[in-house]
Ligand code: DX5
């Protein structure tokens with residue numbers, strides 16, 4: 443809130459103090475995300491769908507930064523999860539920014555639709571996008587933050603021509619399609635590579651990691667430069683999501 447009330451010159455001063463470009467701080471202000479901090483985005487794929495509203499209420503009452511919604515089409519990934527009706531229902535009860543991860547082919551066809559559902563971040567896969575740069579701008583033109591995700595086999599340099607335009611880079615630490623998989627260890631190296639690209643291009647992109655995140659690797663990932671950790675199983679199968687979010691945020 444304080445950031446919102448700053449005068450433009452104080453805002454400029456603050457951005458230089460934090461060595462951040464203005465729009466990174468703006469992004470931070472809009473999302474109350476202080477880029478020096480740690481954030482968790484619980485994936486509802488692991489939630490109990492018999493009580494989805496209750497599960498989201500637990501996240502609303504936690505220190506989670508965003509709510510992660512995994513949309514899967516059974517073509518881009520060998521699994522089908524949920525789509526527009528569920529995102530609409532989640533948007534009605536969520537009190538945190540909605541972070542939608544499209545694991546679908548031809549995502550550009552659905553950008554306008556998903557952006558119209560009251561979501562805050564829309565992430566598409568580089569591997570599924572023939573015209574990635576155009577799709578990123580289509581998301582931004584809808585007033586939604588644009589994310590691009592890369593699967594574990596995709597070299598990070600595929601992002602080099604769009605990185606300056608991105609708000610979020612989602613590095614998959616499992617092969618997309620399922621919750622409950624094991625973390626792929628070379629993710630740490632890839633986080634470092636993306637961090638370097640961000641600094642070199644003066645991009646404002648936040649780094650997000652998704653898949654197999656737990657109390658063993660969360661601290662190390664944050665220390666490696668990750669801004670937001672997505673985790674489903676660790677939170678929703680913990681018995682106490684509110685406490686687990688705290689543990690992840692303070693993990694060493
Ligand atoms: C996998 C999804 C992830 C997954 C995370 O394709 O993108 O968000 O739901 O689940 P866990 O934390 O259980 O690996």
Ligand code: ZN
Nearest residue numbers: 512543652672
């Ligand atoms: Zn995801």
